[in-house]
Amino acid sequence: MPTFNVAGIDVGFRKTGIAVFVMTPDEDRLIAATTICPDEPGKSVLYRDVHSCWAMLEETARFLQKHSVQALFLEFPSGGSQSGRAARCMGMATGISAALLNDYDWDLGFEVFTPAKIETLLGIKAKPGSKAALSKGNKRAEKKEALKRIVLEKYPDDRFSAWPSTKALAEDAYDAAAAFVAARLSDREGLYYRLRLLCEGTVDK
Secondary structure, three states: OOOEEEEEEEOOOOOEEEEEEEEOOOOEEEEEEEEEOOOOOOOOHHHHHHHHHHHHHHHHHHHHHHOOOOEEEEEOOOOOOOOHHHHHHHHHHHHHHHHHHHHOOOOOOEEEEOHHHHHHHHOOOOOOOOOOOOOHHHHHHHHHHHHHHHHHHHOOOOOOOOOOOOHHHHHHHHHHHHHHHHHHOOOOOOHHHHHHHHHOOOOOO
């Protein structure tokens, strides 16, 4: 029976989380996790942005190719922001990911999710108004903790412990793993279901 290496990716401009899984006929095993965080040369903002785009694309592609990844499950930025700079960074992150999808051969395909879709699939999306009293920072922290909890329930330390060493970097890797966990709960039209059938030999590639 075939096996496939696939990756969940939490798309970002400053930091991009990646979690790699091997899909076998019997299980989906987490085998690698990282957060790509390129250095920023100390020149103009424009120069740093251009350099960061190049470096993020190159380092992300290198990590995925190192682990022979054949399919991607990506959480893209939603597009909402509180500032012009944040909107610009979200736009650059989307452009980097579009280049990644276009310039490299993901022969089993890819699937893109919004943060809201992932929250819905994982059952953690808050009802409208239920967290109105929380600050934006507290809402974000609560969501990050919920995603981490879900991922570690699926892949506890006795099964996988090689998360990034700092909390700030690990949270992006947890988010990337959560994108894959959410894809497992998607409908039968989704990429995960097709790959599962391929693994089990139910359909041909």
